[in-house]
Amino acid sequence: MKKALVIGGGLHGLSTALHLARTPGWQVTLLERRHVGRHSSGVNAGGVRRLGRALPEIALSVIAAEMWQNITALVGDDCGFRATGQVKVAESTADMAKNEARVAQVRALGWSHEEVVDQVEVRRLLPAVSRHVVGAIVTRDDGSADPMRTVMAFRRAAEQAGVTIVEGVAVTGLEATAEGTIRVDTDQGPYEAERVANCAGAWAPDLAALTGETIPCGTKASMMIVTERLPPFVDPTVGATARALSFKQTAAGTVVIGGGHQGRNDKAAETSTVLFGSLAHAARIAAEIFPCVAQARIVRSWTGTEARPPDDMPVIGESRTLPGLFHSFGFSGHGFQLSPAAGAAVAELMARGATNLPVAPFTQDRFTVPA
């Protein structure tokens, strides 16, 4: 058996570990500094969305969508996934024009999941939407899932596949050994493996830096609001063309509102803080697009810390300074949907050095200035 280590117990680490453990010949250990699902994996909005993806992400996202449709086969639990659709509303004719151009572009590349709909259809899909909304882009079989349930399902599946999960272990160093393996130092002693995955989220660039590799990457602390339970009034997850919004009613009736409004991160303390002056904008946009929620009470708000490269796209690829180390991070707040497919791709890269999955656009080489 060959040994592999996965650093980071978020969804991408768990998915990578799961797929690699199911590859014959690999013995996988996952190291997590705190506990599984501690940061954005367990607390994100749970969007399972192809709609609006950056063009280089669409291919991987489409494959991930197929995996989500059959997620029970992958992890033995439906992860609370519901294919209730995703809708991006247009609030003006300018928005509509933008939407039409976007969908034309996606279709020209051969993808047909995005569809422009008119005011009649958007009102049919979203009876509670404000009357000023004039149309939308829709992906009808996108949807959403329950983040912590998903994390726990991936955890159980990984453990059943033979992954050893060790929580409360912090990695302090990475280096190549004379035997061609990688030695991973931790605050609780060294580990050794032939392949290592860096799935450490916001802290992944710091791990890369330990090996002398600089990957440009900042952080995100997208804020979210959840309301008290309301009667069911909206099925799809809703965004907006020109304003930052993500709006979803859960099966319990609570409404989760986000959209990328940023709180403050403290990476060293491993905390992030909500800033209400900025979160107020999310509340305002939500109440303007769905006026019925204005009187709903907010019961919680939160942020999750995430890595964000300059182009808002993930970094997936082998280290340029430490062969055998593979990066998978920087999903910039939209990695939840990608996790089943990205984990499969990274596991393949680790096991055989190559993958047919479309992750080529995500190598860190894109940040290298051509000589």
Added chain:
Amino acid sequence: MFRRTEPTDCTIEWEGRALPARAGESLAVALLAAGITSFRETPVTGTARGPLCLMGACFDCLVEVEGAQNIQACLTQVTPGMRAGIQHGARGFVDDAA
């Protein structure tokens, strides 16, 4: 259950019924003094609930007050003639006084 030892000085309306109360006391205490224990039905299973803590922590005393929903009765001061009623399940959309 409870007996008042101090006189009431006004009435309030609960579910259309007049109840004696003291202006300025909490609505939750006024209801308890009148023998009312069921304040709401939960949004999860629809079972009846009454107050637990009377200090603003438990959110089990949620009622409708003057058309506004999910109001904590223990933090609402009685005013003469105040109208209140059971909070049925989750907040609805149409009745808010806003």
Added chain:
Amino acid sequence: MSVADEWTAAKDGAAPVAEKVDLLVLGAGPAGMAAATEARAHGMSVLVLDENAAPGGQVHRAVEARLPAKDDQDKDGAKLAAAFRASGAQYRPGATLWAVEPEGKVFWSEAGAARSVRAERLILCAGATERPLPIPGWTLPGVMSVGAAQIALKTSGLVPEGAVWLAGQGPLLWLYAVQALAKGGRIAGIVDLSPPGGLRRAQPHLLRALKAPEYLWRGLVWQRQVKRAVQVIPARDLRAEGEGRLARILVDGVAHPADLLLLHDGVVPNTQVTRAIAGLTHGWDPVQRCWRPGLDLWGNTAVPGVMVAGDSGGIGGARAAALSGRIAALEAGRALGRITTDERDGRAGPLRLLRDRQLAPRLFLDAMFPPLPEAAIPDETVLCRCEEVTAGRVRQAVALGCLGANQTKAFTRAGMGPCQGRICGPAVHGVIAAARGVQGGEVDPFRTRFPTKPLTLGELAALAG
């Protein structure tokens, strides 16, 4: 007009709030009132936010309506309230704080409108909450906490009558019984759930406790008075039953008719706000089995500028709370340059001696009344009342790998309802620890999240300007 004058003038609840204050005090209980009064004496501009309609907190609730004060507790409260009213601190009753951001930005709601202020320093005096005593059937209407009944007694003179039972343990249970009986109330019985051997456990702390003998003496008198008038049944197992409301209780399997059951298992620090502040560390108190914020002698937390005084920093009772409020205010005055370090130390010295005396009986009381064991809570018992999550469901989540309160929350919704785990927090935490077979300190506590009290989307949206 000086800043202080403006503040003194602004007594009206609807008066505008300045953009900046020297000191914001959360809570107008003994700690908050004393802190505000002391801070004003050193020239600080002080804003006091309190959720209740009148000053006093829980222990001195509605004290100004009972003047002239008759018992010692009311006398203490009346004195604190009078000094506070005269202090010139701006006092906002009916004000619910819901967020504290870095650099002292504080948000609250008042009469349905959200407001904010920037404070140089904060003294959080959020008091205590009753430890939950989850038993099967405790969600039935007609089951309340002893503290709730005491509030009804203090604010409106409601006394128990009919088939009223008290159950659990702790000083407040006996105090309420004494107060209720004195006002002509009637109690059908007391179910004493305290683990046997209390005196034996507490004895090593007796000598220290005798530094403030009045506490122990009062406790003994209360128990004797009550036991003369009311049957006391020592028991291990208690259930509440009824259709749509409480009808009977089962005490070790024996049924008694009941129309009101009042539960109590001691009090714990209210850390709802402190736990939501990033970087504010808390430590596990293995004796009281609760989290408390890490504080220095003055009440400084790990976050610069944020202080805690009173029971929300560790249970010490009303007199210790008022003293710690004054001590914290002196430190705030030093930090803001209003008094020198020497002046702070000189003034705080006697207060600290007095506080030590007040705290002397705590170890004895803690050993007498250790919290009831969460391992014994039956699976079918609802722990999280908001989301109706049972102990069995939390234990299942632990078996599935949810090892901390935040994971069980995300997984089972326990702690996700409008109360944000205020009520169920200690019980969920204890059940997880017991299910894992570890000390409570090894289990990740519930992270609380701002807004720590619900506000509407519309209220928040209005802040977007």
